[in-house]
Amino acid sequence: MTQGLAIALKAAAISLMTLAITPAFAAEGHQPERESWTFAGPFGHFDKGQLQRGFKVYKEVCSSCHALSLISFRNLAEEGGPGFSEAQARVIAQDYKVQDGPDDSGQMFERTAKLSDRFPSPFPNDEAARAANGGALPPDFSLLAKARSYESGFPWFILDALTQYQEQGPDYIHAIITGYRQPPAGVEGKPGLHYNVAFPGNWIAMPPPISDGQVEYTDGTPQTVDQYSRDVASFMMWAAEPHLEARKRIGFEAIVFLIGLALLLFFTKRRVWSNVEH
């Protein structure tokens, strides 16, 4: 009888679990599509050409509102990044003015940026940024690719651990840039806001940031919004995780080493225990 009770309780627990797992997709926004990224997976690496294109898009379009405050000009020439030479990075820095000082007379002054300087922000502070953007604060780009995500729900969140899918941030950025639409019939427009299928709640303060052909690519890559968004999202992923390539490379070496060590220990253990039944 107690046996029966145990089985009944077990069955109840299992059915409860199934109930609990049924996902409640009260999707506020359209779920971003999973895109294919060069930096995904165990051997993922950045496409230098793509990062340079993404940087061009950032510089010519996004940087008028979005800061990149954690990145220095020297980072552009560092291993695992967009692959600019030091001389090229220096030339890029020369396009920017940064504030320095105080000088000997106690005055702040402007000078041309050096490799060691961070990218100057478009606004002196968050309040100025809000005032210039209808009350909305354009987020800093330095970490945005890791600071945005979307929920995949069951069973994806388990499969993602096995397949190493970590690119929800770039997916989301791509989906936002390409997600502007006319509001559906019957939905009234909102002043100062724009309809976007990927944005939670659908109304985003940022106007469509870029249009086809706006940024010139010299390497023959199509000059479309879709391509721009892929390039800038990749650039942002590098900005958020500049050591991604080193991490994956060292990870592979570490795991190969650990597997070798595990095998040696396994055979040692077998030998040591060979005369003991256990």
Add this chain to the structure above:
Amino acid sequence: MSGHSTFQPQNPVLKWFESRLPILGLAHSSFIAYPTPRNLNYWWTFGGILAFMLVVQILTGVVLAMHYTPHVSMAFDSVELIMRDVNYGWLLRYMHANGASMFFIAVYIHIFRGMYYGSYKEPREVLWILGVIIFLLMMATAFMGYVLPWGQMSLWGATVITNLFSAIPIVGEAVTTWLWGGFSVDNPTLNRFFSLHYLLPFMIAGVVGLHIWALHVPGNNNPTGVPVKSNSDTVPFSPYYTVKDGFAVVCFAIFFAWFLFYIPNYLGHADNYIHANPLKTPAHIVPEWYFLPFYAILRAIPSKLGGVLAMFGAIAVLFILPWLDRSPVRSATYRPLYRQFFWVLVAVAIGLGYIGSKPPEGMYVVVGRILTAYYFIHFLVILPLLSAFEKPRPLPASITESVLGSGGGTAVPSGAAAAPERQG
């Protein structure tokens, strides 16, 4: 305990030292000659894995603290400095952050192993209680560590959890203000959390010392739950378990490396890459995954004080587990009913974790309440009743018999142990 050999140094310097401080002899009897049941399975390797993880966390943490700045306006950027400009800083920080999760994965397996094999039962009650104390210290340490990067989840997680203390009648508000060092989670809170986050791991290390001491007095439990009866039931810890634990630690390190190198942010929350902002609450405040079952229990009770009591009660009940389960049989292998209820409890704990990650609305609330009720019923009703009604299967006469069959067999281990270096 009776040993296989004792430590007798031949070197005159060691002899001189040993007669003044017998620490080498202590290490020898604790980790080399220490007689260990010959039948321990791989679930027993998680103790060694946990010791390894504690060392990993302390070493990486000490170096991280050299580069970290505990100030609300600098903490976030100092973590990014570690990630970008400190040599291998990304490795240290991801190792430390994912190491915390690995620590909890290992400790949950270790706790459930203790439950399955009845390792909390007489004469190991104190050993078990010390383990629960370590678990509590770990939770406090991990919680305060998550606040340090000063992202959105750091701030808001800290706000939610510290606010729990305001549920205490009369003095609650005063206690919360005292914990914060102000009127909200702010710079003084971050400072003291950093200080305590650095202190608690050494307290954990101290209690781990007591935990091992309390283990070595009665000796290990084992998968049969039958106590050690003769030398043939045991093997010396070294080389048998040093090599077995070593193999398990390296296998666990491979699992760890997968997270550390390939999916380092999988167990974290994207919002924690946004600088803490006291004026903007995240859409869903969720704690780290290892707190989710307790978070679900907290939210299952409609009253704030009730929820807090239930959450702490969920851990408090573990302290009295040795006296709730009255069955004289330790191992679930010989307890047909307990074994089923054990697996239901595992499923309920995982279910509570899932509920904890979901917003408290609709079906999630109902399911959360049922699972919470079951959690307490398991310990307070089912376990005491089971010991009265369950009919255990017959136990083997000894560990040796369970391994070799009732035919007996020779007492190989003690003989083999005399000269392990000459085997094979």
